[in-house]
Amino acid sequence: MKKQLTIHYEWLNHWKELPDSEHLLIEKATEAAQDAYAPYSDFKVGAAVLLADGTIITGNNQENIAYPSGICAERVALFYAGANYPGTAVQTIVVLAQGDLVAQDECVSPCGSCRQVLAESESRQEEAIRIILVSQDGKTWIFDSIKDILVFPFGVK
Structure with missing residues (x-):
């Protein structure tokens, strides 16, 4: 039996929309x-999480000379x-x-480990997390759930 996956997302020309x-x-x-502390790659990533309250x-990426630490x-x-606001849902x-390694018009999506953490966070709180990815020139992708970018998460039903 063949099945088909559908990915839903919204694309904006600029986050100001x-x-x-x-x-x-x-x-x-x-x-x-x-x-961000990125002296080895100069690949600086920032994240902002909105909680239900x-x-x-x-957060930002923290590199270490003892890669992959x-x-x-x-x-x-x-x-x-999770450590400081236990039980408070993550909404967005x-x-x-940022940096020379990233194309100006490219939205960088979370790595596999981060996708898995997002999937478990959604599962734990039993509520979807809105994911907004923004390029350096403002282009924006919006996903209503991690399920649209991680279709078969490990251990999450």
């Missing part, structure tokens, strides 16, 4: 990316939220990357 309420998340993710958590921006933000995550 998003509701004003999400502009602050983009700004916070941008600030976080600028403070209105709290915004930011670093950690991605998404997991920094999600793990901080914004992810963006």
Whole structure:
């Protein structure tokens, strides 16, 4: 039996087309990316997480000379939220990357490890997480759930 997967997402020419309420998340993710510790790759990633209570958590990638001991921006933000705001649902995550390794018009999507953490976060809170990916020139992809970019997560039903 053959089955078909469908991916749903929205594409915007610029993040300023998003509701004003999400502009602050983009700004916070941008600030976080600028403070990333990426001396080896100069690939700076920022993430901003909006919690159900209105709290915004930011994270950025943290490289380490003993590769792969670093950690991605998404997991920094999600793990901080889980450790410091247990039981508070994550509503939205914004992810963006900066640097010469990233094309100006390219939205960088979460790596496999970050996708898996997002999948487990959704499963644990029994609520989808809105994912907003922003390129350096403002192009934006919006996913209503990690299920649209990770179709067969490990151990999550």
